[in-house]
Amino acid sequence: MIDCKINAMVLLTISIAFICDAKTSRCHYNLNRVKQLVAHCENQGFTLVPRNLNNTIQELDLSNNMIKTLENGTFENYSILEVLILNHNRISEVHIHAFVGLPYLKVLKIRDNFINITKLSTRVFSPLVNLTTLDIGRNAEQSPVNKSFVYPDKTFAALKRLQFLSLDLFMFPEFGDGFRSLQFITVLNFDRYEIIESTQNFSLDLNNNALVCSCTTLDFLLWLTKTPVSFVNGNTYTCTMSNNSQVNLMEVTKDIKRYFADCNATVWLRIGIVLISCIVSVSIPLSIVYYYRWKIILFMFRKFRRAVERGLHVNYEYDVYVSYEERSITWIKNNLLPKTEQEWGLKIC
Known part of the structure; x- marks a missing residue:
């Protein structure tokens, strides 16, 4: 009887191991443009990060799975990983040592999940000493109504080499002194914003900001026209136009149509360029096929005859x-x- 139980346990263990291996085997590998090994594990229904992939991978894509938790030591087996993509999962919990063992990681994309950044440990990003890109936008709803949203500056302060940061922008945002340590930031992207139209007056401090008035910042400028905002230093702020001229910010917001009439034209120009590129890319192969049509027919004839x-x-x-x-x-x-x-x-x- 005991032998039967032992055999059953062994069989169960083997079955579980086989199932796990079958899941991870659905990941496939290739080399990227710089000859780095990439593991593609997207759309595989994973609920946890697989830990038995090839340990020489330098890029891991786990997008569009059902992962809910990043446990401590999840990525320890992938010590030379440089790019980690976890977009479109169900991640709501990130343990304090989840990213331990990733000293070479440069890119972390973890957008479209359920992460509340205010609940992240202040040490969660500490192992990522070489991280240059962090995309943690489009995550859980975190903004308290009619209250300031204080960004967890100490959590991000550990990322000394960060250059690109994508976050959600919430109503009445406050950025602490910890963000001053991010001295290499070149792009701060607010991918989703909850600055809504408000009937309440509130002040906006834009000191020491290099404001740019362009098609890419048009949404922010339109918001200024619809929201009762008073500036801390009065209406003295200026912004840089596309021709590098300096214009008073309030003057720009009062005449949006005149300053940004070409924004839609730019969009249509891009669409036109894409369409022309598609036509050219299709017509060239068709022209080649037409030019050599008889040789192709003869080639097929000889194959058929043989x-x-x-x-x-x-x-x-x-x-x-x-x-x-x-x-x-x-x-x-x-x-x-x-x-x-x-x-x-x-x-x-």
Whole structure:
């Protein structure tokens, strides 16, 4: 009886191991443009991060799975990983040591999940000493109504080499002194914002900001026109236009149509360029096929003939049989025979 139980336990263990291996085997590998090994594990239904992948991978894509928790030591086996993509999962819990063992990680994308950044440990990003890109936008709803949203500056302060940061922008945001340590930031992207139209007056401090008035910041400028905002230093703020000229910010917001009339034109220009590129990319191959159409037809004919000969166990001496009347013999000798036998390489009977 004991032996039966032991055998059953062994069989169960083997079955579980087989199931796990079957899941991870659905990941496939390739080399990226710089010859780094990439593991593609997207859309595989994983509920946990697989830990038995090839440990020499430098990029891991786990997008569109059902992962809910990043446990401590989840990525310890992938010590040379440089790019980690966890977009479109159900992650709501990130343990304090989840990213331990990733000293070379440069890119972390964890957007479209359920992470509340205010609940992240202040040490969760500490192991990521070489991280340059962090995309943690489009996550859980975190903004208290009509209250300031204080960003967890100490959590992000550990990322000394960060250059690109994508966050959600909430109503009445407050950024602490910890963000001052991010001295290499070149792009701060607010992918989703909850700055809503408000009937309440509130002040906006834009000191020491290099404001740019362009098509990319048009949404922010439109918000200024719809929301009762008072600036801390009055209406003295200026912004840089696309021609590098300095214009008073309030003047720009009062005449949006005049300053940004070409924004829609730019969009249509991009659409036109894409359409032309698609037409060119399709027409060139079609032109090549049309130009060589006879050679392609002859190539297919020879393939078909060989298949027929093998099937019938015969070897035909001629390729073409021509039936004609006496009035056509001159055209056949002067035109058809040279074209068929000399140019096309077919033998006429």
